Amino acid sequence: MQTIEQISNLRGEINLWRQQGLKIAFVPTMGNLHKGHIALVEKAKLAADKVVASIFVNPMQFGANEDIGNYPRTMAADQEKLLTAGCDLLFTPTPAIIYPKGLDQQSYVEVPNVSQHYCGESRPGHFRGVTTVVCKLFNLVQPDIACFGLKDYQQVQVIQTMVEDLSMPIEIIAVETVREASGLALSSRNNYLNKEEKNIAPALSQNLKWLAQAIRGNDDFVGLAQKAASNINMAGMKTDYIHICHARTLQPANKDDKKLVILAAAHCGKARLIDNLQVTLA
Template sequence: MKTVNSITELRSVLKSFRDKGLTIGFVPTMGNLHQGHLSLIDAAKHHADVIVASIFVNPMQFGVNEDIDNYPRTLEQDQTKLIAANVDVLFTPTPEIVYPKGLDKQTFVEVPGLSGSYCGESRKGHFRGVTTIVCKLFNLVQPDIACFGLKDFQQVQMIQTMVEDLSMPIQIVPVATKREVSGLAMSSRNSYLTATEKQQATHLYQTLQWVKHRLSESQDFEHIEMIARSKIDASGMRTDYIDICNAKTLEPATVEDKELVVLAAAHCGKARLIDNIQIELN
């Protein structure tokens, strides 16, 4: 695996692959890699000849009082995992390379509508930072395909919308959420959790499963959401939101909708955890 941190070197390395007619798959990350990230690498291998990963803790997607300074940075361990996964190129730029003018003067990309709800409402400016960095990395890597985990269902929807709206010749491959044996969705932020909090955190997915079961019996969405919030809070976590949505538009679900997604976020100790479950009604 070749690790590069300059834009010039990245483009030079990738040109050599393109000149051979090889297709490029891309997996952008913020590092502190776990099995969920590695499942994205595995998925990319099914679609492309050359695999590129990036590690960049993106300051634009962190808000005031969020955890960027404490966000786990484990580059050496991450490189070892990526080498074992047969990644071809790792791009590790600094903020100065990505945002040479500084954040205040950086052109940004924003997806209207989707970016202001759910996590966008709780974390103002977060999705602007996500779509801007993904757009910039897409311009740098110019991949044929890019893989994103469905743990952040809203993020995947936004990136797909951005690619479509901006006519980017990139196939977005959504990849199923990887979970611990307990059901807890794998996340870099799980490292913030104590043993007790890890046990509490399992109630987030358990509640999503309960919602799925209840929706097979009733479509009283508001009542189900209210009980779901109380279940999460009773576990010791603090609910940010839990909403039953149309899986394609992310608008609040109606009784006519058959493809649903339940989006949830909750605070557990120092961590803010997100999860979701997709549901098809008969």
């Protein structure tokens, strides 16, 4: 596996692969890799001839009250995991390489509607930072395929919408959430949980499962979501939001919708955890 920092070197290697007619898959990350990230690489490996991963802690997607300096950085361990998973190239640019003019002078990409609620409302500017950096990385890597984890369900829909709206010739593959035995979705932010909080945190996924069953016999979606939020709070967490939505548009679900997704976020100690569950009604 090659590790490349400079754009010119990245493009040179990509051009060589293109000349050979090879299919390229891309897995963008912020590092501190876990089994969920590795599942993306493994999926990419099955779908393409060459796999490119990136590690870039993107300052544009962090809010004013979010400490980017404390985001865990584990480059050596990440490289070892990617090598073992069969990654061919790791791109590790610095902020100066990605944003040479600085954040204030950087052009940006913004996706309306699907990005505006839920995490978009709780973290203003977050998705603009995500779409801007992903768009730039797509332009640099020019992949045929890009893999994203469904743990960040809203993010997948935002990226998919951006690709469709801007006519990018990239297939987005959404990969199922990888979970601990307790049901807790794997996340780099789980590192912030202490032992007690680690025991509390599975209440988020447990209440998503409860809600998924409850809505099969009750179309009071708002009332049921409020009950689930109360249950999460009683477990020792603090609910940010929990909503039952149309699975593609992410608009509030109505009783005639059949393909739904439950989106949720909650604070557990210092960690803000997100999770979701897709539901298909008969």
